[in-house]
Amino acid sequence: MLHAHDVEMICGARHGDPFAVLGPHAAAAGRTSVRCFLPGARSVAVASAKGVLLGPLVQQDETGFFEGEVALLPGTAYRLQVEWSDGHSASIEDPYRFPLVLAEMDVWLLGEGTHLRPYEVLGARPSVMDGVAGTRFAVWAPNASRVSVVGDFNFWDGRCHPMRCRRECGVWELFLPGVQAGAKYKFEIRSQSGEVLPARADPYALQAELRPATASVVAQLQPFVPPSADRKHANxxxxxxxxxxxxxxxxxxxxxxxxxxxxxxxxxxxxxxxxxxxxxxxxxxxxxxxxxxxxxxxxxxxxxxxxxxxxxxxxxxxxxxxxxxxxxxxxxxxPAHFPTDAHGLGNFDGTHLYEYADPREGFHNDWNTLIYNLGRTEVSNFLVGNSLYWLERxxxxxxxxxxxxxxxxxxxxxKAGEWIPNVHGGRENLETIAFLKRMNEVVGTExxxxxxxxxxxxxxxxxxxxxxxxxxxxxxxxxxxxxxxxxxxxxxxxxxxxxxxxxxxxxxxxxxxxxxxxxxxxxxxxxxxxxxxxxxxxxxxxxxxxxxxxxxxxxxxxxxxxxxxxxxxxxxxxxxxxxxxxxxxxxxxxxxxxxxxxxxxxxxxxxxxALYQLDFVPAGFEWLEHNDTEHSVLSFVRRGLDKRSFIVAVCNFTPNVWNGYRLGVPQPGTYHERLNTDSAHYGGSNVGTPLATATADDTAWHGQAHSVVLNLPPLATVFLEWKA
Known part of the structure; x- marks a missing residue:
C-alpha cells in the first residue's frame, strides 16, 4: 500500500510527481495497483474498457483518495466507475493512465529554445490519445513545486488534476479526457516556497474570456494558411x-x-x-x-x-x-513589455521567469510594465513562435x-544609475538585438x-x-x-x-x-x-x-x-x-x-x-528646388523603373497664389496636371495652370535645361506627369 505521506501530499495538492502516485502501477503478476484522488466521491471501482467490473478501490483518505489491486495487465485501458456523494454515478477515464504528452523531440527543442512552433505542443490542444478525445495541457514553469490544471470541468480545484513535470525542459503536462473546445481553464501553481500563486492564464492559450473575466479557453488550432504569391507581390x-x-x-x-x-x-x-x-x-x-x-x-x-x-x-x-x-x-x-496583472506572466512560477529579475532591466517606468528577459532562450522562443503563429495560422x-x-x-x-550596462559596458541590449534578428530570420525563412x-x-x-x-x-x-x-x-x-x-x-x-x-x-x-x-x-x-x-x-x-x-x-x-x-x-x-x-x-x-517602385533608392528621387524659402515652395521628381515616365510634385506652403512660377524640369515636352489638392472637388479654390497643362521651353532653370511656367495654387500640392 502507498505510504501515508504520499497520500497526504496528494490530498493537500503538494505533490510534485503525481504520476508516481496516481494511476496504474505494476503489482503482483497479472495485477495492477490503481490509485485515484476524486474529491466528493463516495466509492470507486475499476472496470475494463468494455465495462466489465474488475473490482472496487478502497478509500484511504476521507477527502477522496482511493487505492486497490485489480486483475489488469500493465498498460491495459480501464475506466473508473464512480458514485458521487450526491448520489450520481459516472464512468470516467483516469487521466493518470495515459502516456507522456510531449514527444522527445519536442522536449529537446523546447529545452534548447529552438522550437519554431512551440504553440503546437504547449498550451491546451484538443486531441485524441489511445482513442479517447480530450485536451493535452502543457505549460512551462520550471521552478514550480506543483502545477495543476483548474477549470470549469473540475470546480477550479487545484487538488484534482496535478500535472507531470518533464524536468528536461521544465514543462508540466497532462492529458484530460473529455475536456473539449470551449472549456475554461487556468494553471494553479505552487512555488518552491510553498505559496499557491494566483491562478495563471495560459501563456499559449488560443482563446480567452472577455474582460473582466480572465480564464483561458480551450480552442482548436487554426489550420495552416498556404503561402500566396499574390500576397508576396503585394508586400x-x-x-x-x-x-x-x-x-x-x-x-x-x-x-x-x-x-x-x-x-x-x-x-x-x-x-x-x-x-x-x-x-x-x-x-x-x-x-x-x-x-x-x-x-x-x-x-x-x-x-x-x-x-x-x-x-x-x-x-x-x-x-x-x-x-x-x-x-x-x-x-x-x-514583444517589448507586458502588464503586471496577477493572472499574467509576471512572477509566473514564483520566480521572475518571463521578465528580468532586476527592475533596472525588467520594469518600464513609463508604462508600469514588465520587460521580457530575451536572454532566456525559452522566452525568446515564446515570442519568435508567436510571430510565426499569426503569419502561418x-x-x-x-x-x-x-x-x-x-x-x-x-x-x-x-536616468544614470537606473540601468545596467551590457557585458561590454555599453547601453545596447544585446539580447534584444539577437532576438530581433532571429525573429526576422525565422519569418524570412518560414x-x-x-x-x-x-x-x-x-x-x-x-x-x-x-x-x-x-x-x-x-x-x-x-x-x-x-x-x-x-x-x-x-x-x-x-x-x-x-x-x-x-x-x-x-x-x-x-x-x-x-x-x-x-x-x-x-x-x-x-x-x-x-x-x-x-x-x-x-x-x-x-x-x-x-x-x-x-x-x-x-x-x-x-x-x-x-x-x-x-x-x-x-x-x-x-x-x-x-x-x-x-x-x-x-x-x-x-x-x-x-x-x-x-x-x-x-x-x-x-x-x-513612379510614386512607389523606387522608394528606397536615390534613383527614384531628384530635387528640382528645395531652397525657395521666399515662396515656401518645394519641387521634386519621382521616378520608377521606366525612366521615361516620371512625376513632378510641387508644393506651395503659403496661402499666396504664385502666378507665372517658373520651374526647372528634366525633359522637354508637355506636363499634365494629374492631381491638384486645391481643386474645388476637394474644397479648394480651384487655382491652377490654365488647361491643367504646361509645355516646357528651353529656358534653363533650377539647374535644368528646360522649364515650365505654372500658376501655383495656395496651400497646395500639385502632381504633374510628363509626356513627350
Whole structure:
C-alpha cells in the first residue's frame, strides 16, 4: 500500500510527481495497483474498457483518495466507475493512465529554445490519445513545486488534476479526457516556497474570456494558411503600400455603443478600405489584453485574438475576407513589455521567469510594465513562435513591432544609475538585438511573403537591412523623424515657414538609409496633441487647405504610407478609444473633400509606378528646388523603373497664389496636371495652370535645361506627369 505521506501530499495538492502516485502501477503478476484522488466521491471501482467490473478501490483518505489491486495487465485501458456523494454515478477515464504528452523531440527543442512552433505542443490542444478525445495541457514553469490544471470541468480545484513535470525542459503536462473546445481553464501553481500563486492564464492559450473575466479557453488550432504569391507581390519593396491604421473598438460602433464583431468588420471595414483605395489595414494589437485603455499595447494573451470581437475562427474569416478583397493585413505586435496583472506572466512560477529579475532591466517606468528577459532562450522562443503563429495560422501579411527603441537600449527613458550596462559596458541590449534578428530570420525563412515593420525612433543603424549585412532584418522602418519634422513645419504659421524650410526638406538627407514607412499614426492624435486637422494653422479654410497640401506632400514623398483612421476625413477632435469616429462630419463639404482627396491620392499612387517602385533608392528621387524659402515652395521628381515616365510634385506652403512660377524640369515636352489638392472637388479654390497643362521651353532653370511656367495654387500640392 502507498505510504501515508504520499497520500497526504496528494490530498493537500503538494505533490510534485503525481504520476508516481496516481494511476496504474505494476503489482503482483497479472495485477495492477490503481490509485485515484476524486474529491466528493463516495466509492470507486475499476472496470475494463468494455465495462466489465474488475473490482472496487478502497478509500484511504476521507477527502477522496482511493487505492486497490485489480486483475489488469500493465498498460491495459480501464475506466473508473464512480458514485458521487450526491448520489450520481459516472464512468470516467483516469487521466493518470495515459502516456507522456510531449514527444522527445519536442522536449529537446523546447529545452534548447529552438522550437519554431512551440504553440503546437504547449498550451491546451484538443486531441485524441489511445482513442479517447480530450485536451493535452502543457505549460512551462520550471521552478514550480506543483502545477495543476483548474477549470470549469473540475470546480477550479487545484487538488484534482496535478500535472507531470518533464524536468528536461521544465514543462508540466497532462492529458484530460473529455475536456473539449470551449472549456475554461487556468494553471494553479505552487512555488518552491510553498505559496499557491494566483491562478495563471495560459501563456499559449488560443482563446480567452472577455474582460473582466480572465480564464483561458480551450480552442482548436487554426489550420495552416498556404503561402500566396499574390500576397508576396503585394508586400514587396517595389509595391504600392498605403496602410490604414485602425483601432477596431472605435473605428465604428453599432447601436448601444457596442463593438462590431469580426464578420461585421469584414463587411464594413474591409469594404471601406477598398473604397478608399488603401492597400493594407494595420490593426492596433488584437492579442488579448485586460484593459481597454491600453489600446492592446499591454497584452496578456499573446496567442489569443481578443474576445472583444468574437472567437479565433471569426478572426480567421476576417483575414480571409481582407485577402479576398485584395487588402493586406498587418498586426501591431508587442514583444517589448507586458502588464503586471496577477493572472499574467509576471512572477509566473514564483520566480521572475518571463521578465528580468532586476527592475533596472525588467520594469518600464513609463508604462508600469514588465520587460521580457530575451536572454532566456525559452522566452525568446515564446515570442519568435508567436510571430510565426499569426503569419502561418491566420495568414496575416505582416507584424509591426511596437516600441523597438525601448527594446534596443538598456538606458531607454532611464536616468544614470537606473540601468545596467551590457557585458561590454555599453547601453545596447544585446539580447534584444539577437532576438530581433532571429525573429526576422525565422519569418524570412518560414514565411517569405510576410513583412515586419519596426517602430524605431532613434538612429540605430540598419534596422531595415538584412541580418547577413549587419542589420536587424526588418523589411520596413517607421520614419519618425519625417513625421516629427514635417508636422512641426506644418504647425507653423505660413508667414514663418520660410525660416524653417529645412524642417520640411531634411528627411531627404537620410531618406534612403532605411526602407521607410511615413507614419501618421494614432500616437499623433492623442494625449493632448489634437487632431491632425487642428494641428494646422490659420482660419478654417486654411486649416483644411494646409491639411490637403500636407497629404499631397506625404503621398509624393519617397516611402510607403500610413494614415490613422479619422485622419482621412479630417476628424476634428482627438481620437477617443471609447467611442466611434465622428462619421457625421462627412455631411459637411470640407470633411467630405478631404476624404475624396485621400481616395484620389490612393488611386493616383497605386496607378503610378513612379510614386512607389523606387522608394528606397536615390534613383527614384531628384530635387528640382528645395531652397525657395521666399515662396515656401518645394519641387521634386519621382521616378520608377521606366525612366521615361516620371512625376513632378510641387508644393506651395503659403496661402499666396504664385502666378507665372517658373520651374526647372528634366525633359522637354508637355506636363499634365494629374492631381491638384486645391481643386474645388476637394474644397479648394480651384487655382491652377490654365488647361491643367504646361509645355516646357528651353529656358534653363533650377539647374535644368528646360522649364515650365505654372500658376501655383495656395496651400497646395500639385502632381504633374510628363509626356513627350
Amino acid at each position: 514587396a519593396l517595389d509595391a504600392p503600400i498605403s496602410i490604414y491604421e485602425v483601432h477596431l473598438g472605435s473605428w465604428r460602433r453599432k447601436e448601444g455603443n457596442q463593438w462590431l464583431d469580426w464578420d461585421e468588420l469584414g463587411d464594413s471595414l474591409v469594404a471601406y478600405a477598398v473604397e478608399m483605395g488603401f492597400t493594407h489595414l494595420e490593426l492596433l494589437p488584437i492579442s488579448e489584453h485586460p484593459f481597454d485603455g491600453s489600446w492592446g499595447y499591454q497584452p496578456v494573451g499573446m496567442y489569443a485574438p481578443t474576445a472583444r470581437f468574437g472567437d479565433p475562427a471569426g478572426f480567421a474569416r476576417f483575414v480571409a475576407h481582407c485577402h479576398a478583397k485584395g487588402v493586406g493585413l498587418i498586426l501591431d505586435w508587442v 491566420f495568414g496575416v501579411d505582416g507584424l509591426r513591432v511596437d516600441a523597438v527603441a525601448s527594446m534596443l537600449y538598456r538606458d531607454y527613458s532611464r 514565411r517569405s511573403q510576410a513583412i515586419t515593420l519596426a517602430e524605431e525612433s532613434t538612429a540605430f543603424p540598419s534596422v531595415s537591412r538584412p541580418t547577413y549585412a549587419g542589420g536587424l532584418g526588418f523589411h520596413y522602418k517607421w520614419n519618425m523623424g519625417w513625421m516629427h519634422d514635417t508636422l512641426a513645419y506644418m504647425e507653423r504659421d505660413p508667414i514663418y515657414r520660410k525660416h524653417h524650410q529645412g524642417e520640411i526638406s531634411f528627411s531627404l538627407v537620410y531618406a534612403f538609409t532605411e526602407n521607410f514607412v511615413l507614419p501618421i499614426s494614432h500616437d499623433e492624435v492623442v494625449h493632448g496633441k489634437g487632431s491632425l486637422l487642428n494641428k494646422m494653422p490659420g482660419d478654417r479654410w486654411q486649416q483644411f487647405a494646409n491639411l490637403r497640401a500636407f497629404l499631397g506632400y506625404m503621398y509624393a514623398h519617397p516611402g510607403k504610407k500610413l494614415l490613422f483612421m479619422g485622419c482621412e476625413f479630417a476628424q476634428d477632435r482627438e481620437w477617443n478609444h471609447d467611442q466611434s469616429l465622428d462619421w457625421h462630419l462627412l455631411e459637411h463639404a470640407p470633411h467630405a473633400g478631404i476624404q475624396c482627396l485621400v481616395r484620389d491620392l490612393n488611386t493616383l499612387y497605386k496607378a503610378t509606378p
